[in-house]
Amino acid sequence: MIQIHSLKKTYAHGTVLDIPALSIPLSECFGLVGNNGAGKTTLFRIILDLVRATEGEVTIDGAVVAQSEHWKHKVGAFLDEHMLLSYLTPDEYFEALRKIYRISKDDLGNHLDKFGEFFNGEILQRKKYIRDLSKGNLKKVGIAAALLGDPEVVLLDEPFENLDPSSQIRLKKLILAEKETRKTTFLISSHDLNHITEICDRIVLLEKGLIIKDLKDKSTMIQELDAYFQVG
Numbered sequence: 001m002i003q004i005h006s007l008k009k010t011y012a013h014g015t016v017l018d019i020p021a022l023s024i025p026l027s028e029c030f031g032l033v034g035n036n037g038a039g040k041t042t043l044f045r046i047i048l049d050l051v052r053a054t055e056g057e058v059t060i061d062g063a064v065v066a067q068s069e070h071w072k073h074k075v076g077a078f079l080d081e082h083m084l085l086s087y088l089t090p091d092e093y094f095e096a097l098r099k100i101y102r103i104s105k106d107d108l109g110n111h112l113d114k115f116g117e118f119f120n121g122e123i124l125q126r127k128k129y130i131r132d133l134s135k136g137n138l139k140k141v142g143i144a145a146a147l148l149g150d151p152e153v154v155l156l157d158e159p160f161e162n163l164d165p166s167s168q169i170r171l172k173k174l175i176l177a178e179k180e181t182r183k184t185t186f187l188i189s190s191h192d193l194n195h196i197t198e199i200c201d202r203i204v205l206l207e208k209g210l211i212i213k214d215l216k217d218k219s220t221m222i223q224e225l226d227a228y229f230q231v232g
């Protein structure tokens, strides 16, 4: 589904990402972890062609993301609030996306119904602008928007950050349900080792732009990561 070949990103101060090869198959829940500045967001931004790689390329279903538009209708993402239209209310924003994606009103309603508990009565029909939402509620709008239109691939940067504990649990259930019913491929970065190991089939650990672990055995993931992140 996603192939990375000889990928490098270099800024004036040095190379921040160096991935010779990485392959993420269809339906995988791929977790990305690493300390601050490890390169997680940079990798996601390159995959979405928001930042151009210095060398190498990313392909989605064979399409080179920096050279083609064919992958865009297959991919949903929420990296940060810059991806939202903050001068709209959430209702107006979802309606705008409905028109862009050419989704029926019923399908949008069904989609938003799935997020009823997750929204906890704070998001829809409140006449509040996105710019005035709390950080957690803003994240909920972005996550629901990223999953709109049944994308085959969904990228979420730090989806658990700023969510209250109940919302974190609801989000895990939503992701697992999408995975189960639609076989969605998820790429999720997180500093929460418990959540990420619970939902992901595979965890890649980045350190200063390099892949230093590629963990696929669920029974030992959390111990391996705990050992790496242990301070002492």
Ligand SMILES: Nc1ncnc2c1ncn2[C@@H]1O[C@H](COP(=O)(O)OP(=O)(O)OP(=O)(O)O)[C@@H](O)[C@H]1O
Pocket (backbone or CB within 6 Å): 011, 012, 016, 034, 035, 036, 037, 038, 039, 040, 041, 042, 043
């Ligand atoms: N536009 C830029 N110009 C220069 N350096 C940049 C730029 N964008 C990112 N970097 C650098 O690239 C490195 C990787 O940053 P990135 O945001 O990808 O890390 P991260 O793993 O997502 O970190 P965090 O956990 O803090 O979100 C950092 O050293 C950062 O300072």
